[in-house]
Amino acid sequence: MNKTLINSRNFLSIFCILASALLLNNSMAAEGGPCKDYGECDNFKYSLNDIESLQRGASTYINYCYGCHSLQYSRWGRVATDLQIPEDIFFENLVFDKTIKPGDLMTGSMPAEESAKWFGVAPPDLTLVSRYKGDDWIYSYLRAYYEDASKQYGVNNLVYPGTAMPNVLMALQGNQRLICKDIPVIAQNGGEKRDELGNPVTKEKCGFLEVEEGTGQLNKEEFDSLIYDLTNFLVYVGEPSKATRERIGWYVVFYFLIFTALSSLLYREYHKDYNH
Numbered sequence: 001m002n003k004t005l006i007n008s009r010n011f012l013s014i015f016c017i018l019a020s021a022l023l024l025n026n027s028m029a030a031e032g033g034p035c036k037d038y039g040e041c042d043n044f045k046y047s048l049n050d051i052e053s054l055q056r057g058a059s060t061y062i063n064y065c066y067g068c069h070s071l072q073y074s075r076w077g078r079v080a081t082d083l084q085i086p087e088d089i090f091f092e093n094l095v096f097d098k099t100i101k102p103g104d105l106m107t108g109s110m111p112a113e114e115s116a117k118w119f120g121v122a123p124p125d126l127t128l129v130s131r132y133k134g135d136d137w138i139y140s141y142l143r144a145y146y147e148d149a150s151k152q153y154g155v156n157n158l159v160y161p162g163t164a165m166p167n168v169l170m171a172l173q174g175n176q177r178l179i180c181k182d183i184p185v186i187a188q189n190g191g192e193k194r195d196e197l198g199n200p201v202t203k204e205k206c207g208f209l210e211v212e213e214g215t216g217q218l219n220k221e222e223f224d225s226l227i228y229d230l231t232n233f234l235v236y237v238g239e240p241s242k243a244t245r246e247r248i249g250w251y252v253v254f255y256f257l258i259f260t261a262l263s264s265l266l267y268r269e270y271h272k273d274y275n276h
């Protein structure tokens with residue numbers, strides 16, 4: 001006879017539902033927007049506990065992006081605190097307008113109507129961009145500019161064809177171009193196809209990105225890592241308490257496990273009375 005409504009099996013199923021909801025939510029959040037001509041977006045894995053990466057990202061953002069893109073839902077002081085930068089150092093090095101106070105929102109320095117005139121589109125606020133575009137998308141977008149003389153700024157972008165944003169990091173990355181390569185043709189048996197003389201048969205394929213050597217201040221690894229830090233910072237800005245939320249999430253799961261075990265023991269203890 002078993003009349004208890006909340007028995008250990010119920011507990012277990014509630015726990016499973018919660019756990020799978022957590023996993024599902026996570027896998028959905030990781031999915032970025034489509035990367036158009038770029039193909040699959042590059043995979044981006046944030047690391048919000050890497051404070052140094054976030055600090056470098058913030059510095060790049062303020063120096064190269066903040067002139068056009070506000071972060072209007074963040075406050076200067078909160079960013080300084082979360083990124084563990086002492087306020088005086090932060091304000092001295094990263095806040096160029098000396099009238100700004102720690103409690104002020106990062107509303108940007110460019111009037112929207114003016115910029116809309118300059119670029120055709122007003123540069124959007126980027127506080128939540130990692131939430132609606134996805135971090136994979138941003139990480140790919142900022143590395144997918146290429147030379148295209150037919151465009152207003154002489155560049156186009158594989159991830160966002162026809163983007164109104166100039167390649168503001170070109171001096172660092174160098175001049176990236178779309179190139180064609182001879183790719184070995186794969187035969188039906190899965191190996192490389194060869195002609196009668198035994199030479200590999202190749203076919204020209206286009207659409208590869210390559211930086212013209214010696215045109216950028218950074219090499220490919222350094223540039224990728226700069227964009228990594230920048231994207232990481234945008235993930236942080238999109239949800240400043242994400243790291244804390246995820247840490248607490250594990251405590252909650254842990255708590256559920258212990259609690260389930262204890263209540264199951266308690267259930268067994270109570271159940272003994274019914275059997276006698």
Ligand code: HEC
Binds near residue numbers: 124169
């Ligand atoms: C000179 C002004 C300017 C600067 C500087 C600039 N951007 Fe932009 N950005 C724009 C404009 C304009 C758009 C809108 C493009 C469009 O929709 O065609 C844009 C769009 C974007 C988008 C896409 C947002 C969306 O909702 O579609 C991202 C992401 C972005 N910028 C990131 C950056 C980052 C990161 C930096 C710093 C490295 C930066 N931008 C620097 C002008 C700028």
